[in-house]
Amino acid sequence: MKNHSLLSLTLAVLGILCPCLSRLSPRVSFPMGSPGRHLTRFTSHDVSNTTTLLLSEGGDMLYVGARDAVLALDVSHKDAIILKNKLDWSPSDKDLEQCSMKGKKMADCPNFIRVLQFLNTSHIYACGTFAFSPRCTYVNSEMLTMSIKSDEGRGRCPYDPYQRNTAVIVDGELYTGTVADYRGNRPVISRHLSEGRRVDLKLDDTLGWLEDPTFISSSFIPDEEKIYFFFSEVGREYDFIDKFIVSRVSQICTSDVGGQRTLQRRWTTFAKAQLLCQADNELPYNVIQDVDTLPPAEGAPADDTLFYGIFTSQWSVNSGRSAVCSFSLNDIKSVFSGNYKVLNRDTLQWSTRVQEKVANPGECGLHNASDNALRFVKENFLADDSVRPIGRSLTMVSVEHNYSHLAVQRVSAANNRDYTVLFLLTESGYLHKAVLLQSGTHIIEEVQVFEQPQPIKSLRLSIPKGMIYVGTSEGVVRVPAANCSFYWTCAQCVLARDPFCGWDPANRACVKASNTQTSLGQDIDKGNVEEACNHVTLTHRARFGPNKLPTGELVSVSLNEVVRLQCPAASQLSQQLWERPNSRLSSDLYLQLQDGSLSFVATPATLGHYICLSTENGYQQTMAIYHVKQKTSPMAQTPTSHTWPQTYPIPTTQAVARPKPGLHTSVGTWPERQETRQAETLPTLSSRDTQVITRQLGRNLTMRQKEAEFQDKELLQLARGPCYLKELVAVSVLLVLCLSLLITMLLYVIRQRCHSRTAPQAGTPTRNSDRRTPVEQEALRGNQFLSKQNGQTPHSGQVSGLSCNGALTGSNGHLPNTPI
Structure with a gap:
């Protein structure tokens, strides 16, 4: 527990110390179906799981190991891949029934071809899983027919179609790395098809020479007469970590025939070492995914042979998802010629101590050595040192891509210098082409070869033809290099x-x-x-002079419209820059979006010429020129200060500049257009560097991205001046309060006046009636007498004017017949 806690703390600290990596973006991207990148596909309704690819020496024929079939594809034609021959090789119904009885899924019981190697100039040796009962056979490469009946393939081909394996044929003998039992618990590195005095060999598994390995690749080095196997396995020397994965390189000599008494029919030259793909102060990328061999340049020694591998990490604290490391054959030989770890037979623990060398493990010619020497190499097969990458650094690290396969090629440039080019296949379906430079890795392009991630893939490079072949679950894709x-x-x-x-x-x-x-x-x-390009006349950019305005796309707009001017990117590594004549693009009036487009509100101050420049690696070129002009229609809108109603979209004018055909594949993000209108077009630039083809979008085209719509509305509001919405609300509230108070006071005054003028009830003496003079009382009685003569009976409910609380008033607001 203490060791595990210490390991966890170490991983956490190293994860914090890992430096931030810059993203390696491909300069040009070609999505599926892009006209700028021509791909050739071979598909057939009865062909699937093209897991094994084998190229002829001249590169005109591609042999494919698929499910229940071996194919011969003619790839010599430029625009087509033609099926020349097909060999059906499927299990019988009885074989499928037995496979199902073993508890296997029927989808895994067909014959998946996993070994496909040239035996000689006329025959191919093929092996398949064959319903979890491996079979091998000889196939005529010209007619694509079986020469003899298939025989057992145990130890030559895996049982499970999902188990990885490797195989190579040297001088008619098959060297394989696979599993030798149905359960997959007996990994072996073995030799088959030996004749004469040579015998088939395999590993001595009594001491655990292999620990649950996953075989990746194998490579034959003729000058060394050795075959190197690359695989990952559990590192038993790191006993304080449970199932710590390490990457390995192992070797065997092709001249090995086994010992006379010790190690009979077993390898006497087997040795293995750790491949350490690790940068300083970082955790290692410890799980190897694929390896390809780069032969030395012409005239260079064999020690200059390089092995490029893709590695991933067992931990999630690493800075990137995938790393590429390169190892030299000279460094591998140096490690194998050094000291070896010692295995304690009682505890099965590895230790490092200086011991007397009875023999040199991994040395060819040990089959004639003494029994004591053979016992020494049998127990000491793990090199003490690790093979470190060239320069003690990573070749490249991908932050966002998981690479699964790679191919490597040395290319001679026009200056007669050699450059290393990597072709990397991502799990998401893209093929990256990268060149290794002293300043770092430069990804030239990425090509989408299939839409959906494929579970089984293979990658082969044809250097004579300059073609890359990718095998997927659906077929074969050919990509020109x-x-x-x-x-x-x-x-x-x-x-x-x-x-x-x-x-x-x-x-x-x-x-x-x-x-x-x-x-x-x-x-x-x-x-x-x-x-x-000093011998070519370059038009770097169309500058604005005092008496010179460049021509370009005419964009007719109405005032207060939100205008968006598109600028096509020359590449994904370029940056766009907008300019105006004698004017600075203020951030208060202009917004440059992430896609390089420029957005602003059409006002008298923003009308005029605009030019978009693309800058990459210090070089500038003109990508688009616009002339934004107000419409001359009498119905054109005038500047207003009111805000747009929310129920209506803001009028928008969007001008899109198109590059020369094929450029859109380098960006891959051109917006789809639903409604367009024709726009008056001015002559475009005559320079080939700056020529653009443009058209104008419809006036009522709505923004497709919410972020852009928000920015446009914000820009419109900023262009119309400061906002006094809060002040307006405060003044309105105060005005309503004042009016409410004034109305309340007016009602109160009216009510008081009405109370003061209320008439007394009949027969009820009041204080005011007592105070009337005799003349007023006599006049009041006279009015009542006249009313009776007219047949009217006065009562408190009748009024000749306004009635307030039952009081009688005249039309002038005073009591009847009361002098004013």
């Missing part, structure tokens, strides 16, 4: 920094580079357009 014709200007060709491509000034085209063409414009290391 070079795509020079996509770059239509010298600047774009140089900025791509693709060793395959260079600018031909005579033909004014980006062409595939070769050693015979030395005048090509190319700069792989720096991507300097000025130097590489």
Whole structure:
């Protein structure tokens, strides 16, 4: 428990110390179906799970190991992959029934071809899982027919189609790394098809030479007469961590025939070491995913052979998802010639101590050694030191991609320098092409090869034909390694920094580079357009002069409209910059969105010319020019200060500039348009660097992104001046309170006056009646007498004017017949 706690603390601390990595973004992206990247596909309704690919020496024929079939595909045609022959090789109904009785799913019981190797010039050796009962056979490579009946394939091919394996044929003998039992508990590295005095060999598994391995790849080095196997397994030397995964490289000699008494029919030259893909102060990327071999350059020694591998981490605290490390054959040989760990037979614990070497483990020719020497190499097969990457650093780290397969190629550029190009397949379905530079890794492009993540894939590179083949669950996809014709200007060709491509000034085209063409414009290391294109007339940008206004797209708008001007990106590594003549783009009036577009409200101050510049690696080029002009229609709106009703959308004018055909594939984010209108177009730039084709969107086109809509409304409000909404609300509340108080006081005064003028009831003497003079009383009685003569009986309910609480008043508001 103490060791586990210490390990957890160490992992946490190292996770905090891991430096933040910058994202490696592909310069150009080609989504599925992009016209800028031509792909060729082979699919068939009865072909699936193309898990094994084998290329002929010339690259004209591709042999595919699929489910229940072996295919021969003619790939010599430019625009098509043609099925030449097909060998059906499926289990019988009885085999499928037995597989099901073993408790296996019927989907896993077909024959999945997992071994496909050239035996000689006329035959291929093929092995398949065959309903969890592996079988192998010889196939005629020309007719694609079985030469003899299939035989047992145990130890040559896995039982389970999901188990990884590796195989290589050298001088007619098959060397494999797989499992030798139905349950997958007996991993083996073995040799088969031996003849004459040579015998088939396998590992001695009494001491656990392999610990639950996952085989990845194998490579034969002719000058060394050795085969190197790459795999991951549980590192038993790290006993304080339960199932700590480590990556390994192991070796065996092809001349090995086993010992005479000790290690009979067993390897005497087996040795293994740890591959450590780790940067300083970081946890290692300890799980190997794929390995490819890069042979030495012409004339270089075999020790310059490099192995490039993809590694992932067992822990989530690492800075990236995948890492690429490169190892040299010279470093691997140095580790195998050093000291070895000692295994305690009683405790099965590994230890490191200096001991007398009875023999050199991994050395070829030990089959004639003494029994004492063979016992020593049998117990000491784990190298003490680890193989570290070249330069003690990672070749590249991907923060956002999980790489699963890779292929590596050395490319000679126009300057006769060699560059290493990696083709990396992501689990999300993209193929990345990257070039390794002294300044770091540059991802030239990414190509989407399939839409949905595929569970089973394979990757093969045909260097003679310049093609990459990807095997998926649905079929085979062919991708050209070079795509020079996509770059239509010298600047774009140089900025791509693709060793395959260079600018031909005579033909004014980006062409595939070769050693015979030395005048090509190319700069792989720096991507300097000025130097590489010094023989080409460049139009860097269309500047605004005092008496010069460039032409461009005319955008007719109404005042107070929200205008959005689009600027196509030259690449995903470029940055867009907007300019106006003799004017600064204030942040109070303009918003530059993340996609590079410019948004503002059409006012007299914002009308005029706009130019969008793309900047990449110090080079600027014009991508779009607009002239925003007010409509001349008499129905054009005038500037107003009121706000737009929320029930109506804000009028919007959106102008979109299109690049030359094919450029949209480099961005992959062009918006779909539902409603368009024609716009008056001014002549575009004559320079090939700055030519754009544009059109204007409809006036009532709504914003497709909520963020952009919010920013446009905010910009409209800012353009109309400061907002006094809070002050208006406060004044309104005070006005309502004042009016309410005034009305209340008026009602109170009226009510008081009405009370003061209330008439007394008949027959009821009041204080006021007592105070009347005799003349007033006599006049009052006279009025009552006249009323009786007219036939009217006065009562308290009749009024000749306004009645207030039953009082009688005249039309002038006073009591009847009362002198004013």
